[in-house]
Amino acid sequence: MPESPTAAAIPGGQIGAAELGAEDAKLVTLARSARARTGGLEGAAVRDQDGRTYAATTVSLPSLTLTALQLAVASAASAGASRLEAAAVVTEASTLDGSGHAAVRDLAADAPIHVAAPDGTLLGTVVE
Template identity: 70%
Template sequence: MAEVERGAELDPEDAKIVTLARSARARTGAAEGAAVRDTDGRTYVAATVALPSLRLSALQAAVAAAVSSGAPGLEAAAVVTEADKVDPDSLAAVHDLTASAPVFRAGPDGTVREAVR
């Protein structure tokens, strides 16, 4: 079971990935936007993919972008969603790379609702 921290203060780098995730969602009109930061400090941004032949959550798509670019691991991830929790498969994708990486769940207004580790 994931440990959940409520009311977490974000450092500037974490706030940046929340902003990027929010931008991805707004730009595409998708259900979710996500961003991840790898251990080299690079960021990867994605939105929900909902094609007849391919379905990925925004977080899964961002992790896939990081992995396909050779990211050695993740420092943190953020997802902007209206959902009341991070999708378990999306959380697992992040933790497949780095088990301790926090995943910030924010609402459409960018307010972080929780950090799941």
């Protein structure tokens, strides 16, 4: 649900990662690993229509700034993905960045976007 043009609310309530299916839990793990590996602000992972996964972290350069979710979606699109099945982002923020949300929606109007804390605790899932 959009709160503003740049953020989407995360539904309330703590949901254990065990309640995610195995493939979606894998996305959270990949996002956490990418974030830990680079020390980035966020980590993200997406799964395409063929089951391939793409992980990324936030990029902040003088000439280029991308959220982790934008970069994961861009990596999938660059590899030929035409549809996403699901996405996950690991962040300390209490909202899902609107740019990343929009990037996922470019390839999937209904793919769940799981938002997790750095420790892997699922904060919620955005489905709109």
